[in-house]
Amino acid sequence: MPGIAGQHWPDALAHPAFALLAPLTAQLPRVPALADWQRLPPVHTQSGLPLQCVDPSSLSRYYEAEIYELGRIATRDDWHDCFNALVWHSYPRSKAALNALHYRLLPDTGQGPRGPVRDAATLFDECGLIVPYSDPALLELLVGHEWSTLFVDRRDDWGRHIDALVFGHATFENLLAPFTGLTGKCWPVQVEPAFFALPLAARMAQLDSQVCTSLSAGWLTTPRQLPPLPYLGIPGWWPQQDASFYANHSYFRSRRR
Structure with a gap:
């Protein structure tokens, strides 16, 4: 399935719910590829690392641990992960706090029961x-x-x-x-x-x-x-x-x- 990188932003972004993303999409005239995310002002994890969008195949740790320990977030070439990256830049403190919450509750294996806090x-x-x-x-x-x-x-x-x-x-x-x-x-x-x-x-x-x-x-x-x-x-x-x-x-x- 072809990816979305390089496409024009869709007309659906005229919906009022997307207004908060407009300052970001204005800086990215087309849907970004991985390297394009670095054109936005940097955001940081609660561990103090600048966030970098990376190919999921390059991960060496569990998803949340990779973000917290290395500042690397798996970003597929699809709308789901594109919007995830945009939300990181829109609400950087809250996204970093969510990641830190998950990280604190991870078992040593990076797997295991999630529990109600992580579910929420x-x-x-x-x-x-x-x-x-x-x-x-x-x-x-x-x-x-x-x-x-x-x-x-x-x-x-x-x-x-x-x-x-x-x-x-x-x-x-x-x-x-x-x-x-x-x-x-x-x-x-x-x-x-x-x-x-x-x-x-x-x-x-x-x-x-x-x-x-x-x-x-x-x-x-x-x-x-x-x-x-x-x-x-x-x-x-x-x-x-x-x-x-x-x-x-x-x-x-x-x-x-």
Whole structure:
């Protein structure tokens, strides 16, 4: 199967979820090959090493150990790993903290049972969204699966009192060809109301710092801490958000009691 390196960025990146990647894709006019990633400003692991994208066949250690001990991240020529590298450059502190968390919990063999902490970390890494909110009532609606109220009645609060910024690289990959049913796992972050007036880069830096701090403090212990979000319901994230769309209860599911 041919790779994606050298291709133009797809039109799907016009979706609002990709806005946070725009400063990076502007520096990389085409989808990068391995050597092209070095054109971006360097990011570092928590062990202090600059991150280098490498061919997976060159790895000598388990994936997370290779990153932490050598600063080398396996990067295949596909969308999944391309978005993973872009997220490293978008949320460098949080990605480094996730890697350090995995590394601390690795058995000496680099294999073995994962456990709930690493399961939760992987879910967030793959399909996570960071959800800043200034009104706790909006988070209660999300956790309670009150989707009609959250997405329709409180539609004007999106971008003003609550938002969702994609973190998971698999979520970015899915949004290249979205379909009803896509759901992510949320990391809620309470912020001050003034947060939403900040430039996007400043908002991302603040969220990156807060998520990193929580990860390093051991906040993440189980996947149950990450509530689900049917994110195509976010205003502007699906082309036809009419009454029948939000009435699809197989997608916008009620919370199990």
